[in-house]
Amino acid sequence: MTRTPVEELFTVFNETAMVIQEELSCTYLEALAETGENIFHGSVIQEELSEITEKRLKNSYKTINLEMFSKEDIRKSFQLAILKGMKEIIQPNHQMTPDAVGLLIGYLVNKFVPKNDFHLLDPAVGTGNLLTTVINQQQNKNVQATGIDIDDILIKLSYVNANLQAHPIQFFNQDSLEPLFIEEADAVVSDLPVGYYPNDVRAAEYEIKADQGHTYAHHLFIEQSMRHIKEGGYLFFIVPNTLFESEQAPKLHEYIKRHANIQALLQLPLSLFKNEKAAKSIFILQKKGEDVKPPKQVLLANLPTLSKTNEVEKILQKIDGWYKENK
Known part of the structure; x- marks a missing residue:
């Protein structure tokens, strides 16, 4: 065979x-x-x-x-x-983004970022799988990228992964919520690490910081990404479905209202996750700027099981229709 x-x-x-x-x-x-x-x-x-x-x-x-x-x-x-x-070392933040989700985000980046030359950032790059999946979807475009991760083994795998695929990606092995010395990105893609950020001193430098106790890391990643993207740039995050349900959610909501326009919230099929509590969505934002107008309406959709080609086709048509109307 x-x-x-x-x-x-x-x-x-x-x-x-x-x-x-x-x-x-x-x-x-x-x-x-x-x-x-x-x-x-x-x-x-x-x-x-x-x-x-x-x-x-x-x-x-x-x-x-x-x-x-x-x-x-x-x-x-x-x-x-x-x-x-x-499988040898099961750590919750080492879960890899499912391929179907990476391909969908690649499709969305292709749609929202029509530039032929652009800079992409993943502040929680892990093994580089999501970032390189997205880059591989950008046909005939010149994509420069930056990936950051605190885990030295994951960043090394990322770097090797990028080299083997011949992608020009710069990697930084550091805590992404510390100051970053990187050029501004045109777009951000990230499967956000969920949980509390233990460094309260560093968290205090963020607008989103919790009034008491630890701040959610995934909230801080959203603010950090917003700081390092150009006006009008798009951010594609994989976020927990409960993003706006926690006690810290009002601050996040206020922050997003001030700095960005929500474009879309696409709920991923529950079949991708072990249980409902772990379920996630794709959250798309656009950073505000001089000529940046909010969409007439936010695109909301529940995505079908990604193996059901016909239903996925319908959703992609819905996204296309929404994009033509709002862009």
Whole structure:
């Protein structure tokens, strides 16, 4: 049976990562980042590996030529390997954005950001899967991007992921809610980390800060993104459905009213989530500016199960109709 390009690449990522994992006694994800680096550089760069291991790796790498694979095939196969590695360490903020959601956000960015040249920011980039999914959807456009994450393993996977797909992305390994020294973006995409931000001193520098106790990190990420996007720029967030139901919601609501126009709230199908409490939506904002007008009406929709092609088609037509009317 012939293997698909994704299976072929995944096999090499997976087998070589396991070889490195065993020899260096590291986690699978660390080994995956190392093997990705090797494939990108076309050589084995870990000096502490034995000669036999080095030979085994080189023989594996020879079986593939990255130039023969599409960016999407590379992304999907690397994503599969990351998902395998994440089963070892289950942390709630390490959940990867489902592919169907990434593709939908890519479609929306394509629609709302018609520029041929633009700068994209993901302040919670994780493994880079959402960011590169969105970039791969921008046909014939020149996209520069910035990704930020506090987790050093995730940012390394992100960096390797971008290199393998030949995307010009700048990465910063830091707390995204600390001051950022980055150029202003034309658009922001982010699957926001949900929970409380432990650093009250830093949170105090934000308009959205809670009156008492810790502030929600996902609220602070919205404000931080707004600070680093140009006037008229669009922000595409994946947010919890309960975003406006918490005790801190009134402050967030006030902040958004002052700084942005809400464009759309698209509720993702519940089938994507383990339970209703974990359910999320795509929240689209536009930063206010001199010539920026609010839409005549906000686009509200409940998205169907994303495997139901006909129903998804209808929703995309509804989005298209709304866009023509409001833009």
